[in-house]
Amino acid sequence: MYDFNRCKLCAKNTAVPTYKLKNTTIYVCAACGFHFINHLDTMPSNNQSGEDRILDRKSYDYIEGKLIANGKELAEKLCLVKKHHPLHQSHSLDIGAGAGLFSHLMAEEGALVHGIEPQKIFREFALKKYGISLTGETVEDSYWQQGFAGFFDVVTLWDVLEHVNFPAETLAQLYNVTKEGGWLFLDTPRRDSFFYKMGEWSYRFSSGSNRSIFESIYSSQPFRHKQLFTLNQLTQLVEKVGFSVISMNASFFKPQNKMILVCRKPLM
Template identity: 45%
Template sequence: MTNPGSLEPRHCKLCGASAASQTIHLPSTTIQVCRECDFHFIDYLDPLPPAETEQHKELDEKSWKYIEERLGIGEGELVWRLRLVEKYCSLPGTRCLDIGAGVGQFLLLLRAAEALGIGIEPSRLRRLFARKKFDLHLEGQTVESPIWRDKYRATFDLITLWDVIEHVNFPAETIQSTFTVLKPGGVLFLDTPSREVLPYRISLWAHRLSGGRISLFLPGYYSTLPYGHKQIFTPRQLAQCVEQAGFEVLAQGAGYDELLGMRPPLLRPKNKIILVARKPGGEEGANGKPTPPPETP
């Protein structure tokens, strides 16, 4: 894994090669493109702010209303995610880590399935909402923090990163950290926007043909805000990211229906990448599912 502290602007955040250059100039940022692996990412920023920098923020009425109004968005997708997890893992008694838990909605589904779930959410406002609304305690320290490596090494049977990896500053470090805290034989689930979506490809084409004068939708894909999109993957690049951390890719697709063995819609847009990977080693139970840990006496 490339050490983020040793990276210079020309280094690619995915493959680590000294082959990245400022290629696509947008109004608010610049996209770097790696000549070796074609990874697209914005210029390096400081790491995500630690939890203590948000101590001054309070969950006022306006913030509460904003978060609550968005609770219903993506509820259907949460169910599909749970079905995918259940395809590979026997959940009762299983230790789960949900990274980027938001306000804990997927964590609630895991616990309803009798899993032992822990959630990480860097946003203090969302952690406060989760505690008041759902009586959930979410951790503020990101998975790259030493506390996870020191206290939770090889602890979890499964880890989920739903719409997370595009937001972190150093995705290879994040994936490597999940590998560290996952048990041998444990399973990683993640999804992220795909760079192969048609609006992105058209925007790249327009930018090149116009000499950089026309960007179309590209500015909407990236943000320098702390929780904005820092990179967008292709399916091949996402598989590369998890494989170079030591994972074995079990499945990858553009839709949950596809990975669950259902016939996908004929014209379903390929706007997502969904990936399932396994940490080598450990024992497996029936149907290829990881064996749940023994019950605590």
């Protein structure tokens, strides 16, 4: 059982419950200012037979519809990756690969793709639609840490860091599987954004009764948002892990409040 007084970013025992939501509480670290909720996901085991959702016609159509909505954004992300590293014959790893669309786009460019997706229903979809076999083991697993140490030219982490249980550990594990001179591309919602500030103000001015913005950001449901970084917290963390930040794209007023970081593992 994790003690949520221990900050998930700086590891000091200085986090305090600050914003109480319906089913969860946002902890704020007094030392580093990190915000995270008191919920962790339990990872489905790979051979779990009782996983409740199965890929039937209805869920297949639903996932396919979602992909169409995401297609434009992922095509832009593909351009960003291509701009930095040639994809033909490159080894790529997509974390939180979902239904496999980004892996598919990378494979079309000639990349040798690997992808991690903990939810079986999405792995089944990716296999059926694209013929791409995603892996259920998450990146901390020895399958990756030992089997693929220093292996990948390109690692992508689209909308994942806000979902994982322990983001600092996840980034360190990614560093380990990235080749020297290899690239890490990531995006995640930004906490120092106008939208989030509105959430804090409306909570405070209503003495905690107006939580609708926070309820839309965080959730204790499986695989939902558990933490948000400020731009400074995120850049400092990736640099602490060992990556160099090559470029960033973030704005206080940006729609969806996303920040995009391009990072590189230095050559030794």
